[in-house]
Amino acid sequence: QVHLQESGPGLVKPSQTLSLTCTVSGGSISIGGYYWSWIRQHPGKGLEWIGYIYYSGSTYYNPSLKSRVTISIDMSENQFSLKLSSVTAADTAVYYCARDSGYDQFDYWGQGTPVTVSS
Amino acid sequence: QSALTQPASVSGSPGQSITISCTETSSDVGNYNLVSWYQQHPGKAPKLIIYEGSKRPSGVSNRFSGSKSGNTASLTISGLQAEDEADYHCCSHAGNVRVFGGGTSLTVL
Numbered sequence: 001q002v003h004l005q006e007s008g009p010g011l012v013k014p015s016q017t018l019s020l021t022c023t024v025s026g027g028s029i030s031i032g033g034y035y036w037s038w039i040r041q042h043p044g045k046g047l048e049w050i051g052y053i054y055y056s057g058s059t060y061y062n063p064s065l066k067s068r069v070t071i072s073i074d075m076s077e078n079q080f081s082l083k084l085s086s087v088t089a090a091d092t093a094v095y096y097c098a099r100d101s102g103y104d105q106f107d108y109w110g111q112g113t114p115v116t117v118s119s
Numbered sequence: 120q121s122a123l124t125q126p127a128s129v130s131g132s133p134g135q136s137i138t139i140s141c142t143e144t145s146s147d148v149g150n151y152n153l154v155s156w157y158q159q160h161p162g163k164a165p166k167l168i169i170y171e172g173s174k175r176p177s178g179v180s181n182r183f184s185g186s187k188s189g190n191t192a193s194l195t196i197s198g199l200q201a202e203d204e205a206d207y208h209c210c211s212h213a214g215n216v217r218v219f220g221g222g223t224s225l226t227v228l
Contacts, residue, residue, distance in 0.1 A: 037217070039219075045221075045222070046125075046208060046219055046220060046221040046222035047157075047165065047208050047210070047219040047222065048219065049210075049217040049218065049219060052217075060215040060216075096164060096165075100212075100217070101170075103153065103212065104153035104154075104155055104170055104171050104212045105155045105167055105170035105171075105210075105212075106155070106157070106165070106167060106210070107167050107170075107176070109164040109165055109166070110164065111163075111164050112164050
């Protein structure tokens with residue numbers, strides 16, 4: 001059973017960079033065929049896909065966030081990470097990491113971690 | 120603005136059936152064929168309940184079914200139960216793009 005767990009600061013100051021890590025257990029992140037994604041949910045709103053990374057290092061980002069997003073992978077730690085720069089209050093959300101089948105589904109999700117942007 | 124439109128809320132009584140629609144509203148989505156559905160209870164992570172438009176993962180009740188007609192995908196829940204009260208999200212995988220609908224809140228009366 002694959003398990004994902006997000007970690008990182010719950011409070012980030014405006015204009016700073018939000019940094020989160022997703023630790024994967026129960027399966028290797030370096031196996032091909034899966035895309036490792038970040039998704040967020042603003043308070044009381046729907047889900048917003050942020051982007052994904054493949055084990056090869058290839059990435060694809062939501063065009064609306066592309067200029068501020070970097071997703072990286074650390075296969076030695078079986079982790080992948082999100083950096084979102086120049087944050088504002090509009091980036092306050094619950095951030096989820098998830099496994100993307102690469103075809104049509106997010107089959108495993110982390111529990112989510114809330115991040116507040118405030119001074 | 121989301122390229123997938125869902126009703127904000129639906130409701131039904133126990134035992135009834137309800138259907139939640141998910142309509143493509145933007146050609147930017149591209150090949151709108153691969154729809155998945157997620158159930159999300161308050162304070163919890165989303166859970167996959169339908170993939171490839173109509174398939175159920177192991178362990179998901181057969182009361183949940185998915186279909187598609189034209190540019191609209193649908194999730195039907197039959198024999199409504201109190202535990203079905205949750206938010207439901209549709210998602211489209213189209214090449215490199217993933218797009219979610221705005222989510223639908225289901226109330227079991």
